[in-house]
Amino acid sequence: MAVAATLGDRLAELRVRRGLTQEGLAEKARLSVDTVRKLEQNQRFTARMATLNSLARALDIETSALLGPPAVLESSAGAEPPSILALRQAVTPLSGFPGLGEDDDTPPPTVGQLRSSIRTTEGVRRRGELTKITALLPTLLADGRAAVRHFTGEDRSAAYAVLAEAYQVAATTLTAFGKEDAAYTALERSMDAAARSDDPHLEAIGISTLSWIFCKQGRVADAERVAVRMAERIEPGFRSAPLDLALWGILLLRGATAAVRADRGDTAEELLSLASAAAARIGTDRLDYATPFGPTNAGVATVNAYVDMGKPDKALTHAARIPGLSGLPPTWLARHYLDRAQAYAEMNRDGDATRALLAAERTAPEWMRYHGSSRHLVAELRGRELRRTSPIKDLALRLEVED
Secondary structure, eight states: OOOOSSHHHHHHHHHHHTTOOHHHHHHHHTOOHHHHHHHHTTSOSOOOHHHHHHHHHHHTSOHHHHHOOOGGGOOTTSSOOHHHHHHHHHHSOGGGSTTTOOOOOSOOOOHHHHHHHHHHHHHHHHTTOHHHHHHHHHHHHHHHHHHHHHOOHHHHHHHHHHHHHHHHHHHHHHHHTTOHHHHHHHHHHHHHHHHTSSOTTHHHHHHHHHHHHHHHHTOHHHHHHHHHHHHHHTOOOTTOOHHHHHHHHHHHHHHHHHHHHTTOHHHHHHHHHHHHHHHHHHOSOEEETTEEESHHHHHHHHHHHHHHTTOHHHHHHHHTTOOOGGGSOHHHHHHHHHHHHHHHHHTTOHHHHHHHHHHHHHHOHHHHHHOHHHHHHHHHHHHHOOSSSOHHHHHHHHTTOOO
16 A cells, blocks of 8 residues: 555545544544644645644554655565664564574673764764664664673673663664654663663663653653653752753753643743753753753754744744754754744745755755655645745755655
């Protein structure tokens, strides 16, 4: 069966499979019939995450199913692409089951070499080079598992820390590809490795990732709950180190994202305010465990929240006040440009939206090709463009957005 090309096509197909009318789906999702109709008629190619989550719950599916798989990863035979299959196999190898695989006796890399490898892998991840990540991670995961089998004492604890981070990167990568089931397994293994490691901060980073996975699955209440509970557990004191403040702030931002998508705007703004206060107290932008936090990222998260809340004017006003954008990792900066583009598009400022999308493409070109929301927005703007040739139509061609 061919994959439906647009969000609206997928929505209509899934609605019919569930035996629902447009009116019935709107009622179950607590949305207007006009919203459902415009999406299905491809008058709109995008929707806020809160809307997508409501539709997914009404259809009893994961939210990512509405966005569909990235076109560049689809296999004509319907099978999983080899790179994703290899990553799945790396997360759940045969050697993890008694009698089904043999351990390699080759000496593993040193702890220093493992740490160098995880830093390299995280750098590739920050640049949004997702296909390269799928090539690097299987070897890193195998090396990490070999190290924890081979080493003892402090070296073994240190190797477990690297393995925990590697599994966490695998979880975020698989989630980006819409493979939340495999991502959840990877994260479980990350948390297990973290508990055996010498790094007490890895648990907080793991919970942050878990919150993100739950958001992608449409489990927004769970996403908010796990992030806020962990934030409460590690809440820093007056003399806390900047790292502790940063981890607390990262969790608050995850909770805020989930609250927005659950239509709990007041809670989201409260969490954003606390995170912004933590960022101001640190005073500078940090990068811990491949995750930025500081005044810049807190501002970017606030813009994203206002976009998802359907307040594009407030989003753009806030965006104009964010300091230090050039210091963000490429994928975070590209995501911010996409937020700006969505705000501009909602205000019918299509030229500004296109310029923001082009900035996102320049910043993280591969990330743009794989990101579902960016592709849907490009399709919507292209559909509104009356000229035969234009920058948005050229962008659609480069991203291979289907007609």
